[in-house]
Amino acid sequence: MMDQIKWGIIGCGNVTEVKSGPAFDIVDNSELLAVMRRNANLAADYASRHGVPEWYSDADKLINDPDVNAIYIATPPDAHESLAFKAMAAGKPVYIEKPMGRNGAECDRINAESKRTGVPVFVAFYRRSLDYFLKVKELIDQKVIGEIRFVDICLQWQPYDEEVGENPKPRWRVDPEISGGGHFHDLASHQFDFLEFVLGPIKYASGIARNQAGFYAADDIVMANFEFESGVVGKGSWCYTINKEQREDKAQIIGSKGRITFSFFEKFDIIVETAEGTEVFNIPYPKHVQQQLIDSIVKELRGEGKCPSSGETGARANHIMDWITQKQ
Template identity: 70%
Template sequence: MDQINWGIIGCGDVTEVKSGPAFNKVPHSRLVAVMRRDAEKAADYAKRHNVPKWYTDADALINDPNINAIYVATPPDSHEDYAIRAMRAGKPVYVEKPMARNSAECDAMNQVSRETGMPLFVAFYRRALPYFLKIKELVEHKVIGDVRYVQIQLNWQPADRELGKAPEPNWRVSPAISGGGLLHDLASHQFDFLEYVFGPIKTASGIARNQAGLYEADDIVAATFEFESGVLGTGNWCWTVNKEQRIEETQFIGSKGKISFSYFEKYHITVETEAGVEEHNVPFPEHVQQPLIEQIVNELRGNGKSPSTGETGARANQLIDWITAK
């Protein structure tokens, strides 16, 4: 392919800034059509983002001869279906994270990718963001020596709600749609990046419970995991604390120091060694998915390799399946 003409299935919030505009800012790439079942919303998105065409039917977009690549940006319950339809129609697919609701759906998607020869990519864009590449560089350069263990801590309060009150409807905490709860939505990013830095995790287990009863999904999870490299890890996630207990931090503890950083809220990296404390501030770009989209476009044009594929993307689902197994 010389020019990558994208069609988006599901032009919701994630596509407004994080991804959608980036398709027209990457060289040799343009967004030519969007699809949403609500015609008014599809037309509005197309108008605001200067997209030439819009659809309310996914098959019509998939089979548009002017489109040669598909971005699936719907909730996870339809990722498998749309991705497989697109690949069987001869279109490479870029799918939102988490890749699907569970590892079985991911496996089905990867199987069709192999059968059809159509590339499959997943929106684990932290693999291409300068902030996270800096963290990876610090580890590889052994700034903190040999990493011994990883510690993840995430405590968040229910968004815009008081404890004890049911939240507004949210697909992210509906297991039938998301595959689980907020662990699937957020920890998938965390585990994907950890494997990018340290290699495969060979074992993972955990305890997942619903303590507050605000919704059906788990709202607290504790996990342990071990990398094939020998690095150990622990993680604790809780979504029902008050704002005073809010924290989101990951630490890499090494033989000669510690790296502390945030996946979701801050742009600075703290490195603590015997030499002192060093801070790195690496802001995110305006469109956080743009660096990854550029690498995907380059691969489709035969000029590179995306760091995030269907095979790597499926790993996060596998790990979360292990951790949340009842």
């Protein structure tokens, strides 16, 4: 068991500015001691702005810092496997940004190494700890809408300005060599992880993934069907080349007595419709959305609780997306 969890961040980019980074110093028995970014000036700037004692431009130096005893890997997915192996070799628990890897095989190798070394791995599927999503789970568990029949997901997202036009500037998220796929790979990982959290394992998934607009190499539209071991079935559509007015983020879980409508990305209403009427729950996200999950990691490392997002659960989203995009 560990006493004080002393974190080092590898890859202190945008996700660490508010969503995760500050939370390491807010959670009890946790502190952020060091950050690393390949650009030394940016690493130093982050450390200065966030009051972090040490910064590095070399990941190996951060991993081997004797004062750091846990590693948060917040790089793009192409570096997750190699950095996780190095952290585990140093005996330091690993918290990996989602998606856990570029594909299911990478995730499986990380988990196999975790099992071999006994060093725990966690994945940043923080919706498993957010009050908004825990409310959705509570409504399902209490059978407010009866027995669950099917799930319907629709995510339509406008392209980023730099991805379109005559001279598009690709982002790493739409470079399959770096991210493993496109925006589907980035965003749908959250969706499938949460669906398995509330409805159990998905046993089958298939789909069509295509690039229609030609803005980048990755797929920009995906259609999928999937089935849970419980017998619940689902379908989903993801399109990333529409205008802003068409943007939609809508998920429905339909049961024998009603439906729950909610959003996966920063819309805070949960709408419950049954024969008794309609009820709306408004539950905003906290300022640091990863704080509650990080707290659960710290508690597990201290022997005081259990984190709901492990390497084993984190790998599942990658395998489901592989099935849908026919990558394995």
